[in-house]
Amino acid sequence: MNQDAHSLTLTEIATRLGAELRGDGAQRVSGLATLRDAGPEHITFLANRAYLKDLMDTRAAAVLLHPSHAASCPTPCLTLENPYLGYAELSRLFDPLANRDPAGVHPSAVVAADVRLGAGVSVGPQAVIESGVTLGDGVVVGAGCVIGADTRVGAHSRLHANVTLYHGIIIGDRAVLHSGCVIGGDGFGFAHDGSGWHKIAQLGGVVLGDDVEVGSCSSIDRGALGDTLIGNDVKIDSQVQIAHNVQIGEHSALAGCVGIAGSTRVGRHCMLGGGVGLSGHLTICDGVQVTGMSLVTNSILEPGIYSSGTGAMDNAQWRRNAVRFKQLDDIARRLSRLEKAGRGA
Structure with a gap:
């Protein structure tokens, strides 16, 4: 969960993101959190359908999401065609490192x-x-x-x-x-x-x-x-x-x-x-x-x-395959001889 000392209105955030706001633009938020962890002071986001199950139960003040999910959102929302890209910009708005370092x-x-x-x-x-x-x-x-x-x-x-x-x-x-x-x-x-x-x-x-x-x-x-x-x-x-x-x-x-x-x-x-x-x-x-x-x-x-390499598998199967890998050259030679013999016939 990311938290920042200052707060922003939903209108200010929508303007920065170029998002369409549905809800009260005067609502203020002071941090960014996940759908599951967000409270009434947070804004959250939905960029992966795998987390749709958490949308209905979120306690966030607002959700950044794709327009196709707006009707399912129980809170104010900001809609973008690419909500993950919007999340990237949103994260920078609440970055605790931003403007933290004094000159000198x-x-x-x-x-x-x-x-x-x-x-x-x-x-x-x-x-x-x-x-x-x-x-x-x-x-x-x-x-x-x-x-x-x-x-x-x-x-x-x-x-x-x-x-x-x-x-x-x-x-x-x-x-x-x-x-x-x-x-x-x-x-x-x-x-x-x-x-x-x-x-x-x-x-x-x-x-x-x-x-x-x-x-x-x-x-x-x-x-x-x-x-x-x-x-x-x-x-x-x-x-x-x-x-x-x-x-x-x-x-x-x-x-x-x-x-x-x-x-x-x-x-x-x-x-x-x-x-x-x-x-x-x-x-x-x-x-x-x-x-x-x-x-x-x-x-x-x-x-x-x-790609190259092999994916993980059961160790016993891997050991058998490792033995067969060492046999590939001999198998290829035998196959070549059989093919030549077949053509000669």
Whole structure:
């Protein structure tokens, strides 16, 4: 349940959402909650038919829903063709983080003398900002963040506590970087001489476009020579690994624990499910969806939905299937011989 200190009238909310209001527009609400948990001070929403059963019993002051469900709503309602998108906007109206950070630099922060700070920048306790950094208007730097030399952070971006940006990184406007993420660490580059490894200096950087979000404890490595490029409006979940010189097209989304090896290019409007792995030097075209736990070892050049791996099953059945998997090559050879013998007959 989300709660905010201020309240809004239903008319104000309907105007912000572009929704049609059915009911008393003067009714005020001070928070957002689920259909089941909402009280008379809350607004709630219905975006999934699975929760229709909770609609009739809701105690909310109002419900955001699709016009087709308005007749079943026992309370005032706000109707939208896409109520889930409306819920996204509604959630921001009651976000406790909004406008919480006062402008200014905390006394314990360490900020180089030549750092350029835009209007309304907030720098939290124990943050370290090195020489040559530029922070755009309204940037929020949380406690314990480290921003390396010559890095640029675009306007109205937010770095939650303990984010690390290495040197020479470019972050676009309105980025959201969650705690523990590391942008610009060295790519995994080593040369072997037959007995040991020799490090390859990673000379590129990382460029994040506008409206990018990076989840907690995710890593985006800097390029070996050119930059690692993350397009506008890309959404990256927690514990994702993006290797050096990867390129990800605009509006793509990566769920938790995705791993992308070096120099692979992912197109626009792609979705990678949780635990997906992409080998290096691949091309994934626009409009590709890869389902969870799939391993991609070849380029994908046609849009669509792709899967690999096996779903969970009873252990005894899985053990039998594992044995048969090892027999597939021999079975294929025997089948080929039988087909040839049949044609000869």
